[in-house]
Amino acid sequence: MIIGPNEIGSTLEKYISKIDQKKPLSVLENLADKLDAYHRHVFLERVLPETSLPVSLMVNAKGKIILFVSLSDPFRVSPAIYRSKGYHFDVLEKIAEDLFKGAVTTHDAGIFRLPIRTRFLCALGDDDWIKKELLRESVKGEEYFRYAERVSFDDFKKILEILKCKNPSYDVLVDDNGVHVFLKKPTWVGEEISLVHEMAVFLRKKYGFPQTKFSGVPFKAFLSMSFDLEEVLKEENFLDRIEVFLKKLKEVYEHFVSFVEKEK
Numbered sequence: 001m002i003i004g005p006n007e008i009g010s011t012l013e014k015y016i017s018k019i020d021q022k023k024p025l026s027v028l029e030n031l032a033d034k035l036d037a038y039h040r041h042v043f044l045e046r047v048l049p050e051t052s053l054p055v056s057l058m059v060n061a062k063g064k065i066i067l068f069v070s071l072s073d074p075f076r077v078s079p080a081i082y083r084s085k086g087y088h089f090d091v092l093e094k095i096a097e098d099l100f101k102g103a104v105t106t107h108d109a110g111i112f113r114l115p116i117r118t119r120f121l122c123a124l125g126d127d128d129w130i131k132k133e134l135l136r137e138s139v140k141g142e143e144y145f146r147y148a149e150r151v152s153f154d155d156f157k158k159i160l161e162i163l164k165c166k167n168p169s170y171d172v173l174v175d176d177n178g179v180h181v182f183l184k185k186p187t188w189v190g191e192e193i194s195l196v197h198e199m200a201v202f203l204r205k206k207y208g209f210p211q212t213k214f215s216g217v218p219f220k221a222f223l224s225m226s227f228d229l230e231e232v233l234k235e236e237n238f239l240d241r242i243e244v245f246l247k248k249l250k251e252v253y254e255h256f257v258s259f260v261e262k263e264k
Contacts, residue, residue, distance in 0.1 A: 042083065
């Protein structure tokens with residue numbers, strides 16, 4: 001069963017037969033006495049491609065398999081109860097290369113309790129298992145697996161385009177909390193960095209750009225902002241807004257400098 005864009009599901013489908021559930025299942029079985037609600041636990045293995053989306057596989061207590069692509073890294077949003085050796089790096093790496101044409105940077109495996117608290121963009125696997133998760137989420141009003149049902153291939157491509165954006169002025173990350181933009185210190189800023197930062201904050205408020213919702217930024221940012229993913233997907237070119245913002249910031253700074261020079 002595929003939920004999400006068929007174009008992505010068909011790629012996952014090429015690899016699911018290469019998953020051997022025996023070793024992941026044995027890891028689960030060896031921990032059975034230590035896991036409360038054993039049937040709700042899964043072995044999860046994940047790779048993180050560079051500037052792209054996490055690719056993961058899950059094996060449940062019945063040996064059923066699901067392959068999926070998610071917005072957030074499962075290891076970031078859900079606690080791994082136990083860490084484990086991974087068994088399918090080569091398969092997951094090939095899926096990532098097939099989907100994203102990028103190198104894998106991180107590989108992890110562990111035992112998780114369902115639900116995995118990230119929105120799925122596409123999932124492929126055992127029909128009964130997926131249907132039960134969809135029903136469970138409908139009853140509880142949750143949207144992890146269910147989110148994939150309303151993701152189009154165009155949505156998927158837009159998310160990838162944003163993630164793969166290479167711009168010297170800013171970096172972009174996408175997760176369940178939205179699209180996060182991290183502005184770098186402008187190259188034209190000298191000692192006036194504090195002043196220009198205040199100008200940027202003023203413009204951010206004027207444009208109605210929200211503050212960042214991203215925690216644990218792995219690099220120093222001049223200014224951070226977060227945008228609702230649903231709204232971003234409706235725009236033809238979201239990144240144009242960031243370019244306009246940066247252009248306006250430079251204009252405000254240059255106007256201020258010009259005004260000060262005239263007053264001397």
